[in-house]
Amino acid sequence: MASPISASTGLGSGLAIGTIVETLVDAEKAAKQNQITKQTTATTASISGVDQLTAAVSAFQTAMTSLNSTTTPAFQGFSATSSNESSVKATAGNTAVNGTYTLNVSQLATASKVATAALDSSQTSAIPSGTLKITQNGTSYDVNITATSTLQEVRDKINSSLQSKGISANIITDSNGSRLVFSSTTTGKGSDISVDGGTSLSMLNIDGTKLMSATSTSTDANGKAIPGAGAISSLALDAEFTIDGLSMTSSSNTVSTAVSGLTFELVAKSSTDTTITVGTNTDGLKTSLQTFVDAYNTLAKLVTTLTKGAVDDDGTYTAAALTGDSTPRALLASIRTQIATATSNSGLGSLAQLGITTQQSDGTLSLDTTKFNAALSDKKLGGEIQNLFTGTDGLLSRIGKAITPYTETGGILAQKKTSLNQVQARLSNEQDALDRRIETLTATLTKKYNAMDLAVGQLKATATSITSIFEAMNAQKNAS
Template structure:
């Protein structure tokens, strides 16, 4: 009977010692008296710590590097955009600038070969383009031309264009055919004007100047649309009047005077003065002035210096080692010691100091009062020296910066391999992303290994604790039997 009681006690002891969950088997240690959870946790952490620390360290370093490379790429691209802008605007580094005292009469821009001075301009007539109208068609815009055929449009004696018209086409359809075939290629457009007498086909040319009047002749019943041609089909300018065909505006040259010299031009954009492009806008008088472009040159040089300094500020932040605010330690930039950044900066500086051989007497930035700060490599401008230098070298600045093998071009040739699609920085980012993916795989593998280890440890400790509980129960049962025997002998 004692044995039965002891067996029940052993079973209860064993069952009380364990509890089961869906994730793991946890033992309270009642059988062995050990803190099983603590033992497993310490063992797992000891196994995991070194590898986890390595993964965390490398992940942080990789994320920081990806961010830093992205920052560097953005800074270089912003620098390139500034250089491109300075190169694209043709007047950025022009040594001379031109102005008009009356922009309503004429505007003017200075280019290569311009000479400083002041010029008197008098515009007596603007260049005009031909505009002509057909005779009125009593049927209005819906008038049809049964025969169809070919409508020939001559631009003076210089060019001739044929417009094919289908049989039975209306005046509206003829207008559309002219616009479709001649608007983009010949600069000739058509419209329809309607009044009480009927509808007229009106043609306008974009070409100005004498000898560019429009002449229209048609085959078959399209002859009703003839303009400025006689009965024999010869050119014959006739001013439009009443419902008849003729020119509304005759093509003509611009007439103007420069410093009293009478001149003529087929276009309202004239280049009579060397290096100047003058756009005539209306009849009247204006004074054209060409002078040193001091303000414009200063603005462009300042724009360049600002762009360069912005790039240097970013790279310095990424590559410098600086002391903390209390001086107790140092903080390193994300790309400290990076070979690609070091190579970039060296190449940029070499391009910056390389003497120009194609810009007259201007060969280095220092001649313009632009010098390098020894502390951080940024540029600074001495405005007084710059003003003085522009008095001598204004005409050389453009070729120095944007001419063949100019400073802007040299700098772009240095930076483009870094920012190009598939370039150095893109390749670097791709490699870092690959490293990050590998670290993610390592983390997942570590998590699986630790989970397996945890399960194994709990299983071992569970088995041990159960065995100890069973041994303890057996020992108690034997002792109880022996005690019972001793009591019966008495």
């Protein structure tokens, strides 16, 4: 905004009009401008502080979600290692027992793969209407086919109806024609698929008790006639393996009931034995506990930074971004309450039993490695850590519930950010109003002082004229 104040000296009065007006305007503006500036600076800092706190809480939640994962548990009390993960992988649960096991996989569990008889082009372009009854493990599903469907449309109808059941279909074309091939995600002996299309869809019938070679059209692998029907192209089989020399079978390649507390994933057949070693998951548990401690400490330190002011060398106090705001400390207190709450009167019920304690100096957590190792080796608490953190009403769940009021849409932090933005907008409007008022005042004072300067100039001119008249009269008198 260009200033209307002239820096020049008044021609009539000789006064520094620009300086006078500027001084008067500054005196009028100073108090309100100082108030707006201070409030704007504080509000901007508070908005930044809330943004930092929101980001920190989000990062803390992400860390807690990762630790609370059910697919990759972070607090397994035991670990299982395989000497040959290309054949067998192993996972230990909290009911496992330290020891070693020898596995040998002679056969993997496989799923059913069946195919219709080969169809020529005239058949694949005009499949008649009817109902396909697709059966697996004694359960049947009906798929209705509309008249003159193509083989591709039949495939798509089967997939849209049955993929959620683990059954899918595709088309394979060879020199004999096109076949509809069914696959399943269900493994294990006796889970082969049968298809009954009745009279109208007999070309799609599949006998789930017959075995067909890859190139045959109407005979099975033994050369026996399969009248107008397809058959099994790949048998569904059980997995066959031994554990410490004991022969076992499983309909799935994931075996969780053979050894208590252990889950085996059978990956491939192997001609040599695989050794599974089970031991206390000391390193893994320590890493997860330290991750929890670090995540909490990062949040706690930020809260201190945002709320605790500082005093410089000359004794001047400077407030932090959220000094005087109870929200950050209330949020942290809600988390501390859950950390300090005992969950059991026996066994493992608190973090202190694992060597995690609060530092009195700054409120952060620390992990005492010596106490932690003793909790695992002497007190055998490793198998209870997962339940403490992720069990029913576990620590991570309770912490999540405690901070939800702050982080949810429209929650405490969101409301605070909205309120601060409103204050910022109001201050901006006040600044605009002050600028307009000062502009008007400057113009008014400048106009008045310019008018005064003009009047003074006119008076000085009149005075000069009168003085000249008297001087002329005196001169005439003296001459006579």
